[in-house]
Amino acid sequence: MASPVFLGLECGGTRTVALAADADGHALAQHEAGPANLRLVTDAQLEAHFRALARNLPAPSAIGVGMAGVRDRADCQRVERVLERVWPGVPRQVDHDLESALAAAEAGTPRKGSPQEPAARVIILSGTGSCCYGRDRRGRTAKVGGWGHHLGDRGSAYDIAFRALREAAHELDHAGTWSRFGGRALRSLVLNEPNDLIAWLQGAGKTEVAALAPEVFAAAAEGDRGARRMVADTASILASDALACARRLVPGRGQVQFVLAGSVVLKQSGLVRQLSAQIRKARPGSTIGPLPRESVWGAVVMARRAWEGRTAAETAAPDRSAPTRKNASKPNAAPAAWIPATRSLSPTEQRNPRSERLDRMRLSEAITLMLEEEASVTESLKPHRAALAQLIQLTAQSFRFGGRLFYVGAGTSGRLGVLDASECPPTFRTPPEQVQGIMAGGIQALHSAVEGAEDDAGAGAQAVVNRGVGWRDVVVGIAASGRTPFVWGALSEARQRGAITALICFNPHLDFREGWKPEVVLAVDVGPEILTGSTRLKAGTATKLLLNQLTTLAMVQSGKAIGNLMVDLNPSNVKLRDRACRIVAELTGRDAETVHRALSEGGWRVKETVLKLGRATARKSGSLPVE
Numbered sequence: 118m119a120s121p122v123f124l125g126l127e128c129g130g131t132r133t134v135a136l137a138a139d140a141d142g143h144a145l146a147q148h149e150a151g152p153a154n155l156r157l158v159t160d161a162q163l164e165a166h167f168r169a170l171a172r173n174l175p176a177p178s179a180i181g182v183g184m185a186g187v188r189d190r191a192d193c194q195r196v197e198r199v200l201e202r203v204w205p206g207v208p209r210q211v212d213h214d215l216e217s218a219l220a221a222a223e224a225g226t227p228r229k230g231s232p233q234e235p236a237a238r239v240i241i242l243s244g245t246g247s248c249c250y251g252r253d254r255r256g257r258t259a260k261v262g263g264w265g266h267h268l269g270d271r272g273s274a275y276d277i278a279f280r281a282l283r284e285a286a287h288e289l290d291h292a293g294t295w296s297r298f299g300g301r302a303l304r305s306l307v308l309n310e311p312n313d314l315i316a317w318l319q320g321a322g323k324t325e326v327a328a329l330a331p332e333v334f335a336a337a338a339e340g341d342r343g344a345r346r347m348v349a350d351t352a353s354i355l356a357s358d359a360l361a362c363a364r365r366l367v368p369g370r371g372q373v374q375f376v377l378a379g380s381v382v383l384k385q386s387g388l389v390r391q392l393s394a395q396i397r398k399a400r401p402g403s404t405i406g407p408l409p410r411e412s413v414w415g416a417v418v419m420a421r422r423a424w425e426g427r428t429a430a431e432t433a434a435p436d437r438s439a440p441t442r443k444n445a446s447k448p449n450a451a452p453a454a455w456i457p458a459t460r461s462l463s464p465t466e467q468r469n470p471r472s473e474r475l476d477r478m479r480l481s482e483a484i485t486l487m488l489e490e491e492a493s494v495t496e497s498l499k500p501h502r503a504a505l506a507q508l509i510q511l512t513a514q515s516f517r518f519g520g521r522l523f524y525v526g527a528g529t530s531g532r533l534g535v536l537d538a539s540e541c542p543p544t545f546r547t548p549p550e551q552v553q554g555i556m557a558g559g560i561q562a563l564h565s566a567v568e569g570a571e572d573d574a575g576a577g578a579q580a581v582v583n584r585g586v587g588w589r590d591v592v593v594g595i596a597a598s599g600r601t602p603f604v605w606g607a608l609s610e611a612r613q614r615g616a617i618t619a620l621i622c623f624n625p626h627l628d629f630r631e632g633w634k635p636e637v638v639l640a641v642d643v644g645p646e647i648l649t650g651s652t653r654l655k656a657g658t659a660t661k662l663l664l665n666q667l668t669t670l671a672m673v674q675s676g677k678a679i680g681n682l683m684v685d686l687n688p689s690n691v692k693l694r695d696r697a698c699r700i701v702a703e704l705t706g707r708d709a710e711t712v713h714r715a716l717s718e719g720g721w722r723v724k725e726t727v728l729k730l731g732r733a734t735a736r737k738s739g740s741l742p743v744e
Contacts, residue, residue: 121424124177125416126170128153128184129214130245131324131380134413135170137177147413148173150575152324155186156265160199165582167203169575169606180209181419183217183412185246210423214412215240215250215260221408221415222376235404236371241359241392244379245327247273249355249362251373259365261358266323272354274330274381275323277347281333282314282326284343298336298344302329307564328561334385352391355382359392360399375405383407456574456605457632463598463624465652469645487654490647494659501639508637509667511617512591513674520589521550522668525580525607527557527571529653530595530621530660535563537664543693545668545677546685546722552668555580557603570603577606581614588615593667595660597652599624599640608635621663623656639663676724679704684724688716697723705731 120140127134133153137145153166182196193211200209218240239251247270248263266275285299289311299311305328306317318326336344363373375396382389393405471486478486498505512522524534535554541547557577558567570576586592592611594604599622608618618635625642641663643655672678677685682704688697694716701712704727711730719726 121178122175123417123420123424124174124180125217125413125418125420126167126180126182126184127214127217127411127413127416128155128182130154130157130185131327133166133170134411135174136411136413136417137174138414138417142417146174148575149569150573151579153184155184155192155196157186160195162579162583163196163199164202165579166575167199169578171203173575177204177207177420179420179424180204180207181217181416181421181423182209182211183214183220183416183419184211185214187211187213208423208426210419210426212419215242215248215263217415217419218242218376218378218408218412219250219252219415220418221410221412222374222378223415223418235374237363237366238374238376239359239362239366240376240378241355241382242379243272243274243351243355243381245274245324246270247276247355247358247379247381249358251362251366253366257366259362261362261365266326271358272351272381274327276354277333277351277381278326278329280350281329281336281344281347282318284347286311286314288343296336296343297339297341298333301332301336305329305332305565325560330381331384334388337387348385348388349391351381352388352395356392356395356399359396363400363403370400370402373400373403375403377405377407378412456600456602457634458628459598459600459624460626460628463626464642464644465597465623465646465656466650467645468649469647472647475647487647490644490655491658494643494655494662497641497643498659498662501641504637504639505663505666508591508593508619508639509670509674511619511637512667512671515589515591515617516551516671516675518589520591521586522552522671523555523581523584523586523590523592523607523611524553524595524664525555525577525592525604526595527562527601527603528566529657530597530601530604531556531558532563533657533660533664534593534595537661537668541668541672543687543689544683545672546687547672553584555584555607557601572602574602574606574609577603577608578610581607581610586611586614586616590616591619592616593619593621594635595621597623597656599627621660623652623659679724679727684727686723688721688723694721697721701726701730707731 122145123138125136125138130152133150135148139145148170150166150170153163158166180200182200184196187193187196196211197209219238222238222240234254237251237253239249242248242250246263246266249261250258252258262269262271264270266273270276281298282302285296285302289295289299295311302314303309308314308317333344333347337348359375367373377383377389382392396403396405475483515522524538526534531554535556538552538554541552542549556562558570561567562570581592592608594608596604599620608620612618612633619637620635621639623641623643625640627640641659643659646652646654646656648654677683682700684700686693686697688694697716698709698712700723701707701716702709707730715726715730719729
């Protein structure tokens with residue numbers, strides 16, 4: 118009989134960590150994906166999330182799940198029903214993420230009933246959210262906090278950042294100074310002035326606000342008095358909650374082991390020093406330290422418990438469910454299998470012989486070289502005109518059927534896709550959902566790196582699921598190397614959903630023989646970059662040119678232009694309203710006053726105004742179709 122595989126899933130508000138381990142406690146495979154708080158996902162989204170994880174992991178013998186947002190038995194049963202659809206017949210244990218963290222803390226510590234066992238063990242969890250959770254020797258549990266960011270989560274990253282923002286606004290009002298933390302917050306959010314925070318906060322989620330917490334600690338280290346006060350207050354809040362939890366379990370002087378978990382208390386040593394001092398003062402003899410292992414190991418412990426708790430009937434026929442488990446994890450190929458091989462190193466990763474002396478060139482010489490290299494980009498695109506034309510035609514056809522265009526990318530590629538998508542509504546008056554950008558790592562990755570985001574194929578597939586991609590849509594993956602896992606996860610999921618798929622890359626050496634190939638592939642050879650591997654240069658220029666042509670010509674084919682004039686632009690400011698007047702006057706021959714009045718009365722809709730004022734002229738010139 119094969120050795121059992123125990124799969125632990127730690128599903129938090131910021132990320133999901135999956136770990137498969139053998140019976141001896143050795144890790145077999147680990148994978149990270151996006152967040153999965155039960156309160157924030159539907160059953161369909163959770164099933165897609167689990168299926169994406171399954172494609173990256175071996176078939177499990179048992180599963181343990183610690184999930185944020187799980188509160189009662191009904192929540193556990195909800196998760197169990199989804200697990201049954203993904204891993205049919207596999208034993209499982211589901212609980213909240215605090216239980217899995219506690220299981221990780223208990224693993225490897227003195228056995229139950231031994232003299233060294235503490236009277237109680239309390240987890241102090243502070244990450245995006247916060248909570249204290251403990252268990253005594255008799256198995257009684259106590260919980261303090263965990264009410265969510267609207268009612269509680271005191272001492273969490275969200276709470277720290279939100280209080281710091283309020284403090285910064287208060288200081289600006291009363292002292293007329295903008296704090297060091299305030300400046301860091303604006304830089305992090307790419308905002309220009311304090312008032313911009315009002316609109317940002319109205320649309321920001323819990324995780325986005327919590328992401329500012331590191332800026333509070335950084336400002337405190339730089340001497341920001343308000344930020345220092347936030348850190349001291351946070352230490353007091355967490356100590357108070359932890360001690361309250363301990364008192365409910367051990368009213369007397371029994372020894373309590375306090376265990377730290379979550380990014381805030383694991384990464385901020387200054388906070389931990391203050392927190393530890395307050396706890397030791399109140400409960401001398403207590404121990405305080407971090408989790409001995411990642412909390413996902415607690416979910417593995419839960420999986421082992423589920424395995425050991427199987428019924429005698431299951432033990433007697435252990436192979437009965439094996440085929441089902443194998444089939445359950447097979448609906449989609451593993452993400453690695455979707456990614457094409459490459460016959461040699463991508464040109465974008467090779468050294469450019471013309472720039473090997475870049476650090477020693479005269480500035481004028483370097484500028485000339487860069488201009489010459491950039492000028493070569495258009496020539497490299499010309500051999501791909503037929504493929505580009507095919508993609509434009511498919512996209513225009515998709516628009517006619519009510520479909521959408523999605524760009525998927527990471528790093529520079531993703532940012533350029535988001536940029537092109539964001540420019541379509543003002544240029545062509547399209548609804549925001551008609552052209553969308555999907556960025557590995559989300560909005561944070563638009564202005565700063567998100568570690569590991571581009572390597573998560575499951576997250577790419579999940580993003581496609583979340584956007585509701587279907588057969589009417591076109592999904593264009595953008596990847597300089599042509600092999601970015603996030604992009605291929607999205608393309609593969611889009612293909613299974615019937616969407617048209619395309620790939621824009623700068624690696625002509627891709628080998629698709631072992632897998633499948635998108636309907637359109639533009640594998641352009643722009644050659645090595647001036648700065649080796651910096652694909653924001655020629656590859657970025659080529660990407661911008663291709664996307665410009667794709668949306669512009671697809672929109673033109675969709676009737677968004679008359680001649681070379683934009684007749685569906687959104688005149689949202691003075692400059693664009695002036696342009697709208699000039700376009701209508703040009704097409705109809707009417708005077709400025711008449712044009713302005715007609716546009717105002719017609720809601721500044723250029724095409725409709727042209728049809729109203731210049732129908733006869735338009736018919737005569739052939740610029741507009743005859744109704």
